[in-house]
Amino acid sequence: MKKSLLTLFALMLALSLALAGCSSGGDSSKGGDDDKVDPNNVMIYGRGGDSVALDPAVVTDGESFIVTEQIYEPLVNYGKDNTDIVPGLAKKWEISEDGLTYTFELEEDVKFHDGEKFNADAVVKNFDRWAQSKDGEKFAYYGSMFGGFEGDEGHVIKDVKAEGDYKVVITLNKPQAPFLKNVAMSPFAIASPKSLDGDKLSKEPVGTGPFKFKSWKPNDTIVLEKNADYWVKDMPKLDGVTFKVIKDNSSRLNALTKGEIDLMDALNPSDMKKVSDNSKLQLFERPSMNVGYLGFNVEKAPFDKKEVRQAISHLIDKQAIIDNFYEGTAEPAKNPMPPSIAGYNDEIQDREYDEAKAKELLKSVGMEKGFTMDLWAMPVARPYMPNGQKVAEAIQAKLAKVNIKANIVTFEWGTYLEKVQKGEAPMFMLGWTGDNGDADNFLYTLLDKDTIDSNNYARYANEDVHKLLVEAQTTADEAKREELYKQAQVIIHEDAPWVPLVHSKPQLAGASKIKGFVPHPTGSQSFADVSFE
């Protein structure tokens, strides 16, 4: 009996070894000098999902960017807690008067993690890789932020040239006002030219950033270690960062409370008190760069009537929604973009909660008896909408007061998005988190007639708004741009294709020993100057 057990165990061992041999691609790792790493000076970041890939140019999800942000750097950066442009790998830049030529002067003592020198050629090679690929599915962000690829009619970038070792000149086909803000986005970070050969970058990222890639256990952990040769003096302060996937928000908080992780994102608003009551923990609030909204399909009756949309706008009690479902961590929205973004029109008067006014508006179009409709509620929690079902129920109750019967409808998330995009939803909840802190990324992306069938889920088309938004895209003068966006918001407010609901402030929780962590409105930030007390 004993012998057979032993044989069985040996067989299992052999089998598992053999199986492991088959799975060389399961995780990838590079050698590193572990002996220098103090495990207590490594920050463990708990999050709800894994990265898709580690090549920032080919991904579009926040979970990928938060890792690539540590490994790579773009030419210019955003400010620490805003979207103003500050130097990155380029220490200085000049913009020609016609807004068509950008000359970047690069940092000189920078090395990639593979030892390659960072210089103008590296920048050119990266831009060429994106533009010449003509591959909208692979480099989705490049295509959408720069109007397509080399040879396309709308392509913004004419050419990218090296002038000497440390100067890069980017010439544009037409002025693009948010150009620098686009260049600062995570997908346009510069990778080592050597790493661009072949297709290894997604698994073996090589940048110039404060942390180097060490290993990746899919759906579990991504380990980064300190880049000892980092070009910024005295940075990074941590010996490494490990990203750990814990899907459930409550479990993640349990792991934080126990000290197994040091920082976590996506804290449930209802758990905020648990964190603030615990002296070993601290709360962080991400500045809002999002909008949660209730959209109407303006092509569908009765929402093709402006008065009906305005009436419903008067029936949404935003403050009550914020108090009940956001624990107060959001501000009521009146425009389709948050106040932190240049061009926000603060003079617009929000439609107050007013049943009488709503009834009056409905009466003006002969709908005083009310009607029945479908209200589509989000099935998943998003930073701008922590609990779609509950918010939908609150809205449903208010609509009932003027005899509007709303049936709450929901689908699994992928299906929901697809159906809303196809225009199947008469009234739906959705939201948007900005990419680059520019008004264009809200107003044009979400409400221009060009983006119907794409992100303009309300299918809203207004020729005047379109003219203003397109003019703003090509105007270099910032003050004039802001004026154009303000005008557009006035028209949008009047037309009411949406009821803007909230600008939420996503909450993070961390150990109290964390110093220097400033959550960025874009949703990800470098941990270079984060330290433990």
Place this chain on the structure above:
Amino acid sequence: MFAYTIRRLATLVPVLLGMTFIVFMMIRAIPGNPAQLILGQQATKEAVAALTQRLGLDQPWYTQFIDYLTGLFTGDLGVSLKTNVPIAEEVWPYLAATIELAFVAMVIAIVIGVNAGIISAWFQNSWFDYTAMVLALVGVSMPIFWLGLMEQYVFSIHLDLLPTTGRDNIRVPVDPITHLYLIDTLIQGRMDQFAEVVKHLILPGAALATIPMAIIARMTRSSMLEVMRSDYIRTARAKGMKMFWVVYKHSLKNALIPVVTVIGLQTGLLLGGAILTETIFGWPGIGTYIYDAISYRDYPVIQSGILVVATIFVLINLLVDLLYAAIDPRIKFK
């Protein structure tokens, strides 16, 4: 026996083929375009169309199915749409994580479940019997989600005995070789890490064990009661044999046959049903791998992931049938 095994293995082929077909049709019935989900909300229509074409999703379903089957016969499980990595390469670490967890859960479930069942039968209608059976009832109906969070709260945070999540200490991670961490840490001679891995297995293992443990306990009890009423047991007792030997030596062997069936079924179910436990305990297993694939419409991963789990399930069932013969020589295979 050998011929029987071969025959059983041969019948697995149509079973798995049928299952593959059903899953294939089912996942294509879910609305939602994978290309759109992969490219995100930013993508242009052209990019979505191009990706749809590249993935072959614009082809008729039968072409896609035949392509998939052809791949399967050459050992190609397809390529994940999300990660672009061949599934055959990336599936093992997930599967290993779940196998390790399910193994521990089954050990807990069998050891406690069988013994609780035996003792309940032995002392029928005693306080132990009643308590155990009430607990078993609670165990079957307990939501794993809630149980998992309670375990974390009590044993990790309040009593500070065990870790809350993960497979190893993230600050001193295990270097995977086989991806079965219990074995890996032993191979590397890292007893400190072995202890960590064991600690990490206890809470999720216990959570996952609850339902099978309860089912096994009830099954063992009723099976034991039946056997203990039989003549040969009465004879053994009449001869003055000690009750312990009557129960554990004579009764158990016969009572175990239906229990083994239940154990086999439950083990299979554990592999597929570990999703909730894996979600709560941050366990990177096959359950969450398939679950993620569903929300991402990663067709090849859903398809092949389920196929892998189903294959293991039917193999376990085969193993159970073969075990019958080992337990009870009266059972003959034809």
